[in-house]
Amino acid sequence: MTDVYIVGVDMIKFGRFPDRTVPQIGAEAALLALDDCGLTIQDMQALYCGNLGQASGMVGQRLLQEIGQTGMPVVNVANACATGATAFREAWTAIKAGLYDLTLAVGVEQMGKGLLGGGGGAKGISKEGLLGSGTMPAVFAEAGMEHANKYGTTFEQFAKVSVKNHHHSTLNPKAMYQIETPLETVMNAEMISYPNTKLMCSVNVDGSAAAVLASESKVRELGLMDRAVKVRASVLSSDPWQARDLVMPDVNSCTRLAAKAAYEMAGLGAQDIDLVELHDCFATAEILHYENLGLCGDGEAGRLIDDGDVALGGKIPVNVSGGLLSKGHPLGATGIANIYEVSTHLRGEAGKRQVEGATIGMTHVIGLGSACAIHILEKAS
Amino acid sequence: MSAAPLPVVPYLKIPAAGDPYLEGHQCSSCNTIFLGERQVCSKCAARDQMETIKLAQTGTLYSYSIVFRSFPGIDVPYISAIVDLDDGTTIKGNLINVEPDPEQIQFGMPVEVVFDDALGRKDNDGNSYLAYFFQPKS
Ligand SMILES: [Zn+2]
Numbered sequence: 001m002t003d004v005y006i007v008g009v010d011m012i013k014f015g016r017f018p019d020r021t022v023p024q025i026g027a028e029a030a031l032l033a034l035d036d037c038g039l040t041i042q043d044m045q046a047l048y049c050g051n052l053g054q055a056s057g058m059v060g061q062r063l064l065q066e067i068g069q070t071g072m073p074v075v076n077v078a079n080a081c082a083t084g085a086t087a088f089r090e091a092w093t094a095i096k097a098g099l100y101d102l103t104l105a106v107g108v109e110q111m112g113k114g115l116l117g118g119g120g121g122a123k124g125i126s127k128e129g130l131l132g133s134g135t136m137p138a139v140f141a142e143a144g145m146e147h148a149n150k151y152g153t154t155f156e157q158f159a160k161v162s163v164k165n166h167h168h169s170t171l172n173p174k175a176m177y178q179i180e181t182p183l184e185t186v187m188n189a190e191m192i193s194y195p196n197t198k199l200m201c202s203v204n205v206d207g208s209a210a211a212v213l214a215s216e217s218k219v220r221e222l223g224l225m226d227r228a229v230k231v232r233a234s235v236l237s238s239d240p241w242q243a244r245d246l247v248m249p250d251v252n253s254c255t256r257l258a259a260k261a262a263y264e265m266a267g268l269g270a271q272d273i274d275l276v277e278l279h280d281c282f283a284t285a286e287i288l289h290y291e292n293l294g295l296c297g298d299g300e301a302g303r304l305i306d307d308g309d310v311a312l313g314g315k316i317p318v319n320v321s322g323g324l325l326s327k328g329h330p331l332g333a334t335g336i337a338n339i340y341e342v343s344t345h346l347r348g349e350a351g352k353r354q355v356e357g358a359t360i361g362m363t364h365v366i367g368l369g370s371a372c373a374i375h376i377l378e379k380a381s
Numbered sequence: 382m383s384a385a386p387l388p389v390v391p392y393l394k395i396p397a398a399g400d401p402y403l404e405g406h407q408c409s410s411c412n413t414i415f416l417g418e419r420q421v422c423s424k425c426a427a428r429d430q431m432e433t434i435k436l437a438q439t440g441t442l443y444s445y446s447i448v449f450r451s452f453p454g455i456d457v458p459y460i461s462a463i464v465d466l467d468d469g470t471t472i473k474g475n476l477i478n479v480e481p482d483p484e485q486i487q488f489g490m491p492v493e494v495v496f497d498d499a500l501g502r503k504d505n506d507g508n509s510y511l512a513y514f515f516q517p518k519s
Binding site: 124125126127128129130131132133135137138141142143145146148149155190191192193194195196241243244245246247248 | 387389390413415416423424443444445446447448449450451452455456457459461462463465469471472473474475483488489499500502503504510512513
């Protein structure tokens with residue numbers, strides 16, 4: 001089977017665009033990714049379009065109505081917060097299978113403000129605040145407090161994740177926010193669901209990101225190998241059975257399953273990874289994934305954040321884009337936006353936030369329910 | 382409109398005589414306990430091996446969050462708790478009769494399941510509901 005490369009990849013600056021349509025927002029990223037490799041929509045053989053908010057709305061086809069109706073096959077993808085990464089993986093799979101040489105993956109989302117999750121049932125009465133909470137901040141707070149129960153992780157350690165990612169975002173012009181948030185500011189911000197304060201919750205924003213994928217022969221034929229990024233591993237998992245599944249969405253097992261498979265597919269280990277963009281939907285979640293992805297041993301995540309190992313300049317920088325916490329989290333776009341981030345570092349084009357000498361990076365997203373997608377990317381040689 | 386309260390979830394049982402209780406469905410092939418009726422075990426995939434059981438009334442606190450921001454009309458703060466029952470089942474609910482302060486909440490603290498009115502909530506037909514809660518075990 002052919003190796004698959006990213007030849008064009010980009011994202012729009014995340015923000016709030018209530019006056020634009022979802023296809024318009026997605027089309028902007030698609031054009032940016034095409035321009036990044038000097039190709040056109042006529043060159044693309046298939047489109048994989050990720051979006052959650054209008055999952056039944058044929059967003060991919062409407063996107064082509066904005067930028068060129070070539071008649072190519074379009075697949076619309078919805079997979080919770082793994083939507084964008086799943087669309088990317090479908091684009092990868094099609095080239096792997098030998099069906100196409102050039103595919104386009106787009107992730108796009110237009111978000112409202114406010115809390116996600118915990119809606120009442122169709123029948124009876126609302127269970128929110130009666131049988132616990134189903135809001136996302138509470139669900140991920142409980143996942144974090146499970147770690148606190150096992151390893152004594154503190155509110156301050158969770159808060160440090162947010163300090164770090166907000167600091168990183170000051171170096172990223174495409175992030176929603178570029179604001180330093182010192183520890184006291186994070187810990188004293190409005191408490192949403194202990195231990196997650198408002199600054200420890202990801203930002204609901206609109207956004208889009210896109211990637212052009214190519215087979216190895218096509219990359220060579222087009223002379224695009226210089227800036228190409230090789231996909232060393234592409235893995236998708238669902239959550240295997242766990243004892244507390246019925247009441248506690250499990251973000252750990254599916255991540256561990258996907259990470260193991262990704263390291264095997266790429267033929268390398270965590271020690272070979274130079275940077276990671278992982279799913280920090282809440283500050284509590286990032287701590288869990290240090291261990292889930294094997295960046296440290298079980299119970300060592302608190303030390304990793306305390307020692308600064310995961311900050312830019314540290315041993316294994318995590319979320320140098322600012323992460324979902326400050327770059328923003330447009331659900332369907334997030335999985336491709338983090339592929340853009342890692343690719344940009346591997347190309348040596350990340351400017352002030354560049355992870356020096358980065359050659360291999362990892363991206364990770366989790367959609368509750370659950371879906372985990374992991375990609376390992378390498379600078380083409 | 383019925384006079385007697387309705388169960389807030391299908392696995393809360395209100396017998397005609399005797400106290401309310403939570404019901405589980407146990408796979409006789411792998412012993413895993415589920416909430417709610419089902420035909421197939423999602424752990425071992427065995428079919429038609431489910432037996433109805435009464436869940437334990439006591440357990441320990443496994444994880445929690447103190448919820449300060451919720452949807453309009455929901456009283457905050459409250460403690461959303463994950464409890465491991467003594468029979469190995471895990472259930473989620475409000476932890477009551479404890480201050481919503483991390484200093485007052487200990488992992489592993491013994492709790493018991495208690496049944497009470499669903500905080501006065503009624504459905505569109507005016508029915509009232511019986512809910513379950515956790516409280517520190519005395
Ligand atoms: Zn079973």
